[in-house]
Amino acid sequence: MATTLALVGNPNVGKTAVFNALTGLSATTGNYAGVTVSRTHGTVHLGEIKVELADLPGTYSLAARSPDEVIVADVLMDQRDDEVPITGIIIVVDASNLERNLYFLSQLIELKKPFIVALNMMDIADRRGIEINHEALSKALGAPVVPVCAHKRQGFDTLRKAILSLHMGDLAAPEFLGCDFPESQKFAVGELTKALRKNEGILGRSIPGPEISRILIDAGGYAEKRILHKLGADFAETLAICRAHAVENGLTLPAQEAKARYGWVKEILATSVTRPNPRRRSRSEGIDNILTHKVFGTLFFVTIMLVVFQSIYSWAGPVMDLVDGGVGALGGLIGTVLPEGILKSLLVDGAIAGVGSVLIFLPQILLLSLFISLLEDCGYMARAAFLMDRLLGWCGLSGQSFIPMLSSFACAIPGIMATRTIFDRRDRFTTILVAPLMSCSARLPVYIIMIGAFVPQTKLFGGLLTLPAITLLVMYGLGVAVAVPVAWILKKTIFRGEKPPLILEMPSYKMPQAKTVFRKVYREGKDFLSRAGTLIFAVTVVVWALAYFPRSATIAESFDAQRAEVSNAGLDEEVLAERIARLDNLEEGEYLRNSVLGKAGHLIEPVFRPMGWDWRIATATIASFPAREIIVATLGTLFNMGADENEESEGLIATLQGATWPDGRPLFNIPVALSIMVFFALCAQCGATLITIKRETGQWRWPVLAFTYMTVLAYVGAIVTYQVSSLILPAGGLG
Amino acid sequence: MTIERVIVAAIVLYAVIYLTRYIRRSLQGKQTGCGCGSETGCPKSDSTPK
Numbered sequence: 001m002a003t004t005l006a007l008v009g010n011p012n013v014g015k016t017a018v019f020n021a022l023t024g025l026s027a028t029t030g031n032y033a034g035v036t037v038s039r040t041h042g043t044v045h046l047g048e049i050k051v052e053l054a055d056l057p058g059t060y061s062l063a064a065r066s067p068d069e070v071i072v073a074d075v076l077m078d079q080r081d082d083e084v085p086i087t088g089i090i091i092v093v094d095a096s097n098l099e100r101n102l103y104f105l106s107q108l109i110e111l112k113k114p115f116i117v118a119l120n121m122m123d124i125a126d127r128r129g130i131e132i133n134h135e136a137l138s139k140a141l142g143a144p145v146v147p148v149c150a151h152k153r154q155g156f157d158t159l160r161k162a163i164l165s166l167h168m169g170d171l172a173a174p175e176f177l178g179c180d181f182p183e184s185q186k187f188a189v190g191e192l193t194k195a196l197r198k199n200e201g202i203l204g205r206s207i208p209g210p211e212i213s214r215i216l217i218d219a220g221g222y223a224e225k226r227i228l229h230k231l232g233a234d235f236a237e238t239l240a241i242c243r244a245h246a247v248e249n250g251l252t253l254p255a256q257e258a259k260a261r262y263g264w265v266k267e268i269l270a271t272s273v274t275r276p277n278p279r280r281r282s283r284s285e286g287i288d289n290i291l292t293h294k295v296f297g298t299l300f301f302v303t304i305m306l307v308v309f310q311s312i313y314s315w316a317g318p319v320m321d322l323v324d325g326g327v328g329a330l331g332g333l334i335g336t337v338l339p340e341g342i343l344k345s346l347l348v349d350g351a352i353a354g355v356g357s358v359l360i361f362l363p364q365i366l367l368l369s370l371f372i373s374l375l376e377d378c379g380y381m382a383r384a385a386f387l388m389d390r391l392l393g394w395c396g397l398s399g400q401s402f403i404p405m406l407s408s409f410a411c412a413i414p415g416i417m418a419t420r421t422i423f424d425r426r427d428r429f430t431t432i433l434v435a436p437l438m439s440c441s442a443r444l445p446v447y448i449i450m451i452g453a454f455v456p457q458t459k460l461f462g463g464l465l466t467l468p469a470i471t472l473l474v475m476y477g478l479g480v481a482v483a484v485p486v487a488w489i490l491k492k493t494i495f496r497g498e499k500p501p502l503i504l505e506m507p508s509y510k511m512p513q514a515k516t517v518f519r520k521v522y523r524e525g526k527d528f529l530s531r532a533g534t535l536i537f538a539v540t541v542v543v544w545a546l547a548y549f550p551r552s553a554t555i556a557e558s559f560d561a562q563r564a565e566v567s568n569a570g571l572d573e574e575v576l577a578e579r580i581a582r583l584d585n586l587e588e589g590e591y592l593r594n595s596v597l598g599k600a601g602h603l604i605e606p607v608f609r610p611m612g613w614d615w616r617i618a619t620a621t622i623a624s625f626p627a628r629e630i631i632v633a634t635l636g637t638l639f640n641m642g643a644d645e646n647e648e649s650e651g652l653i654a655t656l657q658g659a660t661w662p663d664g665r666p667l668f669n670i671p672v673a674l675s676i677m678v679f680f681a682l683c684a685q686c687g688a689t690l691i692t693i694k695r696e697t698g699q700w701r702w703p704v705l706a707f708t709y710m711t712v713l714a715y716v717g718a719i720v721t722y723q724v725s726s727l728i729l730p731a732g733g734l735g
Numbered sequence: 736m737t738i739e740r741v742i743v744a745a746i747v748l749y750a751v752i753y754l755t756r757y758i759r760r761s762l763q764g765k766q767t768g769c770g771c772g773s774e775t776g777c778p779k780s781d782s783t784p785k
Contacts, residue, residue, distance in 0.1 A: 343739040346746065535757060541750035626758070687761050 003167045004052040004084050005044075006076055008108070009092035010101050011058030011421075012507050014120045016040075017150035018092050019055040022159070026519055027055060039071060039083075046164050053090075054083070057420070060100070062107045063214055063254075064222040065423035073222070076111055077208045088166045089115040090159075095125035095132055095147070096508070098273060102265040103258075105141070106179055110210045114171040116162045117145040123152075124508055129276035137272035142174035151513055179264045185216075185256060188246030192216050195238050196227070203230055216242060217253045284379070284508045291383045292506075294390075301387055304380075308371045309476070310469040316363040323363070324651050327356030342548070349640045350544030351537060357636030357652045358532050358629055361445040362525060368441060369524035370517065372410055377512035381406060386504055395484045396491030399504060401431040405483065408438035409476070410524065412689040416696055426495035432696060433490060433706050434483040436689050439476045439681055441524065442629040446680045447475050449632060453653045454673035478681045482713065531629070540633045543623055546597035547638060555594065559587040592638075611679070611718045612672040612726070614661060621679065628685035670729050675722035683714035 009015045016027050023042030040055040056075060057068035064073040078085040089108055093101035108115060119134055138145040144162040148155035165171050189212055196207045196215075207215075207227075214223040216239070228236055246253055291297050331352040338344040375381055381403065389399030400422050408415030415435045422428040439447075451468045458467040491497065566579045592598050601615030608618035620634035632652070639655045659667040684690065690703040697703075 341739055342743050346743050534753065538750040538753040538757070541746055542754060545747045545750075687758070691761050 002052065002084070003087050004054065005088045005090055005163065005166070006086045007053055007055045007090050007092065008072060008076065008104075009058060010060055010094065010097075010104060012505060013058065013092050013094040013101065014150040015058060015092045016055055018090070018118055018120065018148065018159075019053065021148075021150055021153050021156050022163075023053060039075065044160070044163060046160055046167070049164065049167060051163055051167050052084075054086070059104070061104055062210060063218045065218075066421050066428075068420040069423070070222050071420075073211075073214070076108070076113075077211055079205070079208075079211070086113060088171070089113055090118055090163070091115055092118045092120050092150075095119045095122045096128055096130060098132070098269060099262070099265055102268060103261050106261045106264055107210065109141075109174055110213070111208075112173045114166050114173050115143050116159070116166060116171070117141065117143060118155075118159055119145055119147040120150050121508075122147045122149055122155075128282060131274040133272045133274075137268070140268045140271055143171065151516075179260045181260045182246075182248040182256060184248040185246045185253070188242045189213055189216055191245065192239070192242045195235070195242070199231055199235070203227070215239070216246060217257050219243070219253070282508065284506065287509055288383065288506060291380070292386050297383070297387050301384060304375070305473060305476075306465060306469070308368070309473045310465055311371070312364050312367050312472065313466065313469050316367055319363040320360050323360045324356075327352060327359060328651070331356065345548060346541070346544055350540055350548075350637050353636040353640035353652075354540030354543070354633035355532050355537050357632045358445060358536055359529075360651070361448060361632070362528060364444055364448055365441050365528050366521055366525050368444060369410065369521045373517040373520040374512045376520075377510075377516050379507045379509045382504060382506050386506070389504075391480075391484065392487070395488035396497070397427060397430060397487050401427060401487075404431050405435055405438050405480070408435040408440060411440050411442075412436045412438065412686065413692045416689065416692050419696070424497070426491070426497045429697060429702065430487050430490045430495045432693055433702065433709075434487050436684050436686065436693075436706060436710065437479040437483045437486065437682065439479045440686075441528070442627065442686070443475075443680055445629055445632045447472055447677055449635075449653060449656070450673040450677050451475075453656050454668060454670050475677055475681055478678070482682060482717075486709070486713075531627070535627060536630055536633045539623060539626070539630045540637055543597065543634050543637050546600075547592055547595045549595060551591060552594055555587065555590050559583055559590070597638075610722070611675045611715075612669075612722045613675070614667055616659075617667075617672075617676065621676075621685075625685045626687045628680060628683070631680070671722045671725040674725050675718040678721040679714045679718035681714075682710055682717050684710035 007015050007019050019040065019042060020026055022044045024045075025040075025042045027040045027042075039057075042053050042055070044051040044053050054075065056072045059069045059072045061069075062073050062076070064070040074080045075083050076086060076089070089111070091101075091105055091108060093105065105115075105117070117137070119132065119137075122132075125132060132147075134145045134147050144165070146155055146159045146162055148159055162171075189209075192215065193207075193209070193212050196203070196212060200206055211223055214221060215227055218224060224239070228239075243253060246256075248256065251259065291300055331348050334352065335344065335348050338347065375384075384406065385399040385402040387399075388402040392399060392401055401419075403421070404415045404418040406415075407418050412435050415438065416432050419428045419431045419435070422431060451471050455468045455471050459465070460467065460470065563580060563583055566576065566583065569576075571579065593602070597619055598615070601619040604618050604622065605613075605615040608615075608621070613621075616638045617635070620631050620638060623634045624631040635656065636652050639652070639659055656668050657666075661667055684707045690707055693703040693706055694700055
């Protein structure tokens with residue numbers, strides 16, 4: 001029989017690091033709770049033998065409330081159709097916090113499956129002076145206890161041997177568990193079991209013992225809801241009677257359970273763990289006194305964000321110029337090799353101008369990803385979530401929503417998936433609906449290009465900061481600033497409810513690991529490049545085709561006649577060349593205006609005129625609804641096709657700076673740039689995000705709501721920004 | 736000139752087919768659009784317990 005093991009443990013104990021070390025895979029890890037929100041499968045190779053391993057989300061108990069906890073409970077109790085039954089368990093425990101970790105273990109023992117304990121973070125326990133006799137612990141638990149240090153890959157040979165023993169059937173499930181539950185509770189469990197047995201036909205399955213305990217103890221929990229959903233109100237009465245019988249000494253059922261389990265944990269630890277007395281204050285606690293301080297912590301947070309955005313500008317510039325130069329040189333090379341014609345236009349004006357415009361932002365994307373990875377891996381994110389609890393408290397959300405929102409700064413999709421850790425449905429749905437407002441990395445190119453072209457390089461604070469960096473920070477802050485009132489409205493209307501309390505575990509600070517950080521940055525870069533080479537290339541080609549065809553013979557004849565007229569006018573060579581070049585450009589502009597895209601663009605232009613946009617910006621925006629980074633490629637193609645010849649070799653920023661309305665007025669100015677940025681900051685231009693919202697909520701109405709409110713917000717926000725900034729800022733011209 | 740047109744038509748056709756497939760796969764929930772952080776494939780939908 002094949003062996004399938006479940007890898008479980010409390011949040012942020014290093015399960016995924018253990019998983020990666022055992023399987024050789026590279027699933028995402030992070031130094032904060034809730035990184036793993038779904039199952040990841042891998043194979044442990046033990047010579048010729050293969051053992052399947054499922055990395056499950058972290059949980060403190062089998063009392064499932066949030067969707068990720070439900071996954072763990074269901075998989076461990078073999079209650080999922082889409083999973084093979086689990087034959088054994090590896091529980092990863094934090095050696096520096098054994099008491100709480102063993103509470104969960106006490107529940108796992110009741111599943112009656114063989115298990116192995118991986119004692120992780122031994123280095124932190126050593127630093128804190130905690131001595132663990134793992135042999136005594138192993139004896140007390142009746143299962144192998146293997147000390148490991150996942151990030152240093154230490155102790156894995158022993159862990160593999162233990163897995164091999166489990167596979168060979170040498171490990172049996174422990175028979176004895178000494179948790180001292182009251183007799184009344186045991187009796188109630190027995191009565192509830194009998195009642196459920198009678199209803200197995202309706203339920204369509206046999207309810208395992210540990211789940212029966214959860215139904216009894218967790219009032220309003222997932223296990224109860226699932227049973228009542230099938231058995232209805234009559235069974236609710238039976239359950240209430242059982243609960244009344246179970247209570248003893250005036251304690252609630254959860255309190256009875258906690259007392260029994262922690263009593264058992266205390267006995268186990270008494271024989272195997274020695275702690276320093278008095279308890280030493282850890283280094284992390286000292287740092288937290290400052291970083292979670294109301295004033296100093298907030299100041300640190302703002303400073304770190306300013307440093308991040310200033311660095312994106314200061315450090316990425318030279319590499320960006322290099323990529324830009326490379327793209328320009330490639331376009332120039334193809335331009336000289338290929339003759340004038342349709343293929344040259346497709347490659348130079350379409351593919352290279354479009355995809356190249358996006359590619360130059362790779363350095364910024366990598367830098368942003370590097371900073372986010374560093375902050376995640378050192379353990380700062382949980383502190384940021386704690387600080388944000390105050391801000392989010394105003395809108396009825398807790399700091400629990402902050403981690404998903406923070407993840408959305410890289411990409412909304414993992415952010416929305418990270419909401420599985422939120423147990424309150426109303427809070428989870430509110431967070432899902434506001435998460436796409438966070439500025440993901442796809443918005444960065446839009447900000448960089450608009451700020452680079454139209455925001456002056458004014459130095460502030462003695463040259464430490466520049467106006468573009470502050471503008472970028474403001475654009476990133478806009479998402480959060482809008483998310484707060486939107487969440488407030490949602491929590492006051494469709495998701496009305498109390499603000500849940502924030503229960504947050506502060507992970508120990510640690511030096512970010514180069515390998516983990518590099519892996520995240522590499523993955524981000526790979527995703528970006530693969531999208532540029534596939535989706536963006538495809539859209540660019542289609543946009544080019546729509547902007548190129550039809551080629552009207554009438555226009556060609558008219559301009560040929562004008563060129564002939566100019567050639568026969570007896571002008572000197574220089575003036576003649578200039579006139580011919582101007583006619584060529586006018587001809588290209590005429591073709592563009594009469595193309596399919598041009599005609600459609602002019603049709604929708606009036607809708608976007610209040611934002612100061614012409615049909616090209618409007619068309620590029622509409623084209624970027626499937627994925628917002630398409631805007632840059634589309635602007636690159638459209639403005640290159642209509643551009644003056646001498647601008648062709650310059651970057652997109654220079655091309656946009658030189659773009660004009662038909663009457664010669666500059667098309668772009670600061671108000672237009674601001675309105676474009678605000679539109680992109682607030683609009684839901686990401687098909688994949690909307691699909692993920694549908695998948696996570698199970699209903700189409702939520703992505704429809706997210707799309708509708710964000711589009712309306714973006715449209716109104718862009719109009720207001722343009723109109724107000726036009727009144728305040730000097731008209732026209734470049735900044 | 737004809738070869739040039741054939742090449743362009745092939746590229747445009749490829750782009751149209753790619754986009755159609757992309758949209759179809761997205762609607763089926765197969766395309767996540769960006770990395771889900773797992774080398775072993777993007778996670779299954781977790782909404783169907785027994």
